[in-house]
Amino acid sequence: MTASAQTQSQPRVVLTARGLGKTFGGFAAVSNVNLDVHHARIHALIGPNGAGKTTVFNLLTKFLQPTTGKITLLGTDITHTKPDKVARMGMVRSFQISAVFPHLTVLENVKVALQRPAGLAVQFWLPLSSLDRLNGRAETLIDDLGLTEYRDTRAADLSYGRKRVLEIATTLALDPEVLLLDEPMAGMGQEDVRMVADIIREVARHRAVLMVEHNLSVVADICHHVTVLQRGEIIGEGDYASVSQDHRVRTAYMGTED
Amino acid sequence: MAHGHTNTEARAAHPQASALKTGLLLTLLALLLAAPFFLYPIFLMKLLCFALFAAAFNLLLGYTGLLSFGHAAFFGGAAYFTGHAVKVWGFPPELGILLGMAGAAVLGLVMGLIAIRRQGIYFAMITLALSQMFFFFCVQSSFTHGEDGLQSIPRGHLFGFINLSDTTNMYFFVLAVFLIGMALIWRIVNSPFGMILKSIRENENRAISLGYSVARYKLAAFVMSATLTGMAGGLKALVFQFATLTDVTWQMSGEVILMTLLGGIGTLIGPVFGAGIVVTLQNYLATSDFPVTIITGVVFMACVLLFRRGLVGEFYASRIGRSLGFNPEK
Ligand SMILES: Nc1ncnc2c1ncn2[C@@H]1O[C@H](COP(=O)(O)OP(=O)(O)O)[C@@H](O)[C@H]1O
Numbered sequence A: 001m002t003a004s005a006q007t008q009s010q011p012r013v014v015l016t017a018r019g020l021g022k023t024f025g026g027f028a029a030v031s032n033v034n035l036d037v038h039h040a041r042i043h044a045l046i047g048p049n050g051a052g053k054t055t056v057f058n059l060l061t062k063f064l065q066p067t068t069g070k071i072t073l074l075g076t077d078i079t080h081t082k083p084d085k086v087a088r089m090g091m092v093r094s095f096q097i098s099a100v101f102p103h104l105t106v107l108e109n110v111k112v113a114l115q116r117p118a119g120l121a122v123q124f125w126l127p128l129s130s131l132d133r134l135n136g137r138a139e140t141l142i143d144d145l146g147l148t149e150y151r152d153t154r155a156a157d158l159s160y161g162r163k164r165v166l167e168i169a170t171t172l173a174l175d176p177e178v179l180l181l182d183e184p185m186a187g188m189g190q191e192d193v194r195m196v197a198d199i200i201r202e203v204a205r206h207r208a209v210l211m212v213e214h215n216l217s218v219v220a221d222i223c224h225h226v227t228v229l230q231r232g233e234i235i236g237e238g239d240y241a242s243v244s245q246d247h248r249v250r251t252a253y254m255g256t257e258d
Numbered sequence B: 001m002a003h004g005h006t007n008t009e010a011r012a013a014h015p016q017a018s019a020l021k022t023g024l025l026l027t028l029l030a031l032l033l034a035a036p037f038f039l040y041p042i043f044l045m046k047l048l049c050f051a052l053f054a055a056a057f058n059l060l061l062g063y064t065g066l067l068s069f070g071h072a073a074f075f076g077g078a079a080y081f082t083g084h085a086v087k088v089w090g091f092p093p094e095l096g097i098l099l100g101m102a103g104a105a106v107l108g109l110v111m112g113l114i115a116i117r118r119q120g121i122y123f124a125m126i127t128l129a130l131s132q133m134f135f136f137f138c139v140q141s142s143f144t145h146g147e148d149g150l151q152s153i154p155r156g157h158l159f160g161f162i163n164l165s166d167t168t169n170m171y172f173f174v175l176a177v178f179l180i181g182m183a184l185i186w187r188i189v190n191s192p193f194g195m196i197l198k199s200i201r202e203n204e205n206r207a208i209s210l211g212y213s214v215a216r217y218k219l220a221a222f223v224m225s226a227t228l229t230g231m232a233g234g235l236k237a238l239v240f241q242f243a244t245l246t247d248v249t250w251q252m253s254g255e256v257i258l259m260t261l262l263g264g265i266g267t268l269i270g271p272v273f274g275a276g277i278v279v280t281l282q283n284y285l286a287t288s289d290f291p292v293t294i295i296t297g298v299v300f301m302a303c304v305l306l307f308r309r310g311l312v313g314e315f316y317a318s319r320i321g322r323s324l325g326f327n328p329e330k
């Protein structure tokens, strides 16, 4: 799809934020955040609870309007774009609290994502069977993410880890250029963590991934670039090895890790 | 509907459930066809009008998750539009109803554009305020004839040759319009568009993050619900041959909420039963000494407390309903 010849040499920047800030009342939840997210790279956003990571996601995807700063997606200024438009432009997010359609089955969840790009979302006069032609693609995604046996299970009845996997499957159904994952592995068992890490590594071969993650061994393992946030500000940046040596970062966040 | 179950046992029960559903629907249809020969036809026609009204309202509440407190504007408004078109302009009944629907659609579009971005209780309040504005417009306006209402609306001849002054003819016309309305609602709910409505109801933010312009889908659902409500309102004007302020009051908006909750939101047939119960109660209590509103209020409270999903919803969720393969969530 979007893989270009130059990806190995200098991956292009697909998402940038400059001077991004958000205040709630008088409280600055995010201030002066600069980010460059690259194609075919996994970029981690880490930091203690309440640091402002989810708020940054909400700003980038325009679920919240930034108080200051500018956001560019694939060369287009999206600072004043609506969130659904941002999604259509190719940046799709997941949510920290798993976001599935609970009373729809796994297959239906994925198909809802496929309906819009397939131009099958506004037809109120067609029967549901008109969506059958999306089954093949939906089933491929479900199989790829190891949900085959849950195809007809209602999303509400899935385990927590599988709900997260379903969310990723639904997100991938849109084939986004930029993927934002908010704590995709929180609350998962060791085995699921491995599987999801592999999935993310695989999907990032052709897309940019920005993820919030608390599991630092996963960050060390799969992320190319790390940005550390504390009290809404960036206090460190670089690859995992250098960031984890930074003394501000160590005292603020990682001190608890070793 | 086809993938609602996790275990094979429930899946095996499916053909049985759909056969049962078909059986129930055919029985209901047979009863409706035979009913005018046993029951008072005007009562039955009133019941069908309100059943369609409640089902159209439920398209919004049950399938989109929006609580409108202003649907009387579409119901009563369409009654005026149809009445005026038939009486003053001499439209045939079928065109009169279509015009009532078109008028309700325009009203729905205007109200929807103003209200649709509000959430929850604010949406209910704005729709209430807008429908009250429409009520005062109806009080002032000359074409509604104010307190007197629009009287002696002729039923006319369907397609120019079926005389609807004949009660039996009229009944079957009302039944046909009702069935067409229900079929339209069924189609909308079970369509690609209906799937998106369901997903918006289930998780609005997720739907946005998948690129759906949620407000537009909600607006479309709102206009569809208003239009189908107009179908019921126009029909009612022809049945009773008058259109009055009663149908545009906020109490009418409340009544349809009551009917829908009583029968069960999120099921197609629930509001029909809810409307049946309310209209029947009103009809029998009207001739007795009991105060109608208090009795319906008490029945409503009892039902909401005892049957959270509404009567039909509770039946679907009950052991019997489940063993027959009904899925209470759909
Ligand atoms: N909508 C909001 N209104 C007010 N305060 C908020 C809102 N969203 C987040 N915050 C505050 O902003 C800070 C950052 O929150 P968040 O972005 O969720 O942190 P993280 O995801 O890093 O744990 C917290 O102090 C939180 O209470």
Ligand SMILES: [Mg+2]
Residues within 6 Å of the ligand: A053, A054, A055, A096
């Ligand atoms: Mg967070």
